[in-house]
Amino acid sequence: MRVLESRRLLTLILFAAFAWSLSGVDWLGPMVHTGGPQSLLRFIQALFPPELSPAFLKLTLAASFQTLAYSVAAITVAVLVAVPMGLLASGVAARSARTGLPAAVAARFLLGAIRSVHELVWAVLFVYALGLSSATAILALALPYAGILGRIYADLLNDVPEEPLRALRASGASPFQVFLFGRLPMAFPDMLSYSFYRFECAIRSAAILGFVGIPGLGYQIQLSLHDILFDQVWTLLVALVFLVVAVDLWSTRVRRDLVS
Amino acid sequence: MIGRNGKNPQAEGRIPLPQASREDGLGPDPAIVVAEGICKSYPSIRALSPLSFNILPGEKVALVGPSGSGKTTLLYLLAGILQPDEGVLSIDGRPMTSVRPGRELSQLVGLVHQQYDLVPHLSVLHNVLAGRLGQWGLLRSVISLVWPRDRQMAEEALAQMGIGDKVNERTSHLSGGELQRVAIARLMMQSSRIILADEPVSSLDPARAEGLLGLLTDLVRGSDGNDGKTLIASMHSPYLIRKYFSRVIGLREGVLQFDMPSSEMTDEVSDRLYDLEQPEPALWGVGN
Structure with missing residues (x-):
């Protein structure tokens, strides 16, 4: 009961602090710079219509394909790395062996390290090392994504209900067989679902890599923004939305087929 | 000591064991389960006091007793999931401690859980x-x-x-x-040669409960002249015990209360085993 009371008190204090902080805002002053409203209007007007010339559409298509290609390659590499790393990190791969726990700790640390650096930072590092190549784009995305996926895979594998596993052990299954016929099938739908979600994120991230000079939708968006060609920016943004929505639809279908 | 005839001297005379004599005159079947003074304690509670019994191949044994009486602990000991603190538990003539988990154990005992665990x-x-x-x-x-x-x-x-x-x-x-x-x-x-079932019918309506027990006992009976398997299940209903089992073992707070043919499992015996007021029978008689 005392915990509950002090928690409520804390909530109250935090609300009061927030309310007080609002008094510090200069509401009448220039929150938006003077040219802001006009710029915003121009940006919105540029949507009607966006740039639809055949030449630019062709360029958009090529850029979309490039972004898609990078994200597909990156998520593939990420999954390939994340599966063994996640297995190690979950500790289910080597429960019997004495090496299981240290391996799990090491794997978790490594996964944590590679995902704590943002893909954009990885990209800058790889641009220095490898130049503006496809390898740079793919590695910069694959590393943090492997870190995230591996961590999630490990948690999902750990969180399956224990009872069916116990029943499998009782019917004489070895630890590996318990994994194969129990843990993996129970965790798999969630692992797949999350991988798809991460694939969507990879498309967005691949586009963002354009800001360090890697070709694709993001690079084209940046070029058009530089020239204040908002109608082109819109065309490119719509293409990006199309890509993400298409992956979403695909993943919904795969998940539905998997469940039925 | 436990003799080759598979009888438990501790309960001699009290347990009418099924007549298991072979017609070839070689004597009775050796017991498939022999428990000699097995007991099990958890940190705060004694789950099973030293308990000895034999079970013959083909028997269908019901374990009865209120919650916390040690039924599940006993089943888990038989399944090899738990090990007794003291005493020896042998299955098919081998101490459980010498049975390797995995393939060997799985051919001796199989366990059905309450929730089926698929x-x-x-x-x-x-x-x-x-x-x-x-x-x-x-x-x-x-x-x-x-x-x-x-x-x-x-x-x-x-x-x-x-x-x-x-x-x-x-x-x-x-x-x-x-x-x-x-x-x-x-x-x-x-x-497996022994089938263990932990409260197999506790979450079922009466018709389904009978259906399940019918399936289990069919499985135990064995087909085409095989000598069949052995069934040990924790149960509550005296009616189902009489109908589907051959023998009943009553437990209360980890202590053996009775061990007899299931035909003697009357509702009265059951009521006495489950009676919450057992220690103070006079309480309800006074006053009013």
Whole structure:
């Protein structure tokens, strides 16, 4: 009961602090710079219509394909790395062996390290090392994504209900067989679902890599923004939305087929 | 000491063991389960006081007793999930401590849990085949995930359970009654000599409870002249015990209360075993 009371008190204090902080805002002053409203209007007007010339559409298509290609390659590499790393990190791969726990700790640390650096930072590092190549784009995305996926895979594998596993052990299954016929099938739908979600994120991230000079939708968006060609920016943004929505639809279908 | 005749001197005269003499005159069957003074304690509670009994092949034994009486602990000891603190538990003439977990243990004892504990994401076929895992090597189990081995055996088991048409169904789509049948089919694939069931009917309506016990006892009876298996299940209903079991062992707070043919399991005996007011019978007589 005392915990509950002090928690409520804390909530109250935090609300009061927030309310007080609002008094510090200069509401009448220039929150938006003077040219802001006009710029915003121009940006919105540029949507009607966006740039639809055949030449630019062709360029958009090529850029979309490039972004898609990078994200597909990156998520593939990420999954390939994340599966063994996640297995190690979950500790289910080597429960019997004495090496299981240290391996799990090491794997978790490594996964944590590679995902704590943002893909954009990885990209800058790889641009220095490898130049503006496809390898740079793919590695910069694959590393943090492997870190995230591996961590999630490990948690999902750990969180399956224990009872069916116990029943499998009782019917004489070895630890590996318990994994194969129990843990993996129970965790798999969630692992797949999350991988798809991460694939969507990879498309967005691949586009963002354009800001360090890697070709694709993001690079084209940046070029058009530089020239204040908002109608082109819109065309490119719509293409990006199309890509993400298409992956979403695909993943919904795969998940539905998997469940039925 | 326990003799070759499989009788427990401690309970001699009290336990009318089934007549198990062989017609060839070689004497009675050796017991398949021999418990000699097994006991088990948890940090705060004594789950089983030293307990000795024998069970013969083909017996259908019901364990009765209120919650916390030690039924589940006893089943887990028999399944090899727990080890007794003291005493020796032998199955088929071998101390449990010398039975290797995995393949060896799985051929001796199989356990059905209350909730059946199937893997909902796998097909019915794969859940049934999981009963074979103890017999399968690594490679065979990997291959079986895609191209199932022993498929015909599993189909026969399911057909025998009356759900042959559900082979390729996803297990999560099955009803409660069908899940039970899958769990028993899995147990059939395991083909252990002893079948343990932890409160198999506690969450079922009366008709389904009888259906399940019918399936279990059929499985125990064995087919085409095999001498069958042994069934040990924790139960509550005196009626079901009389109908489906041959022997009943009563436990209360880890202490053996009775061990007798199931025909003697009257409602009165049951009421006395479960009576919450047992220690103070006079309380309700006074006053008013």
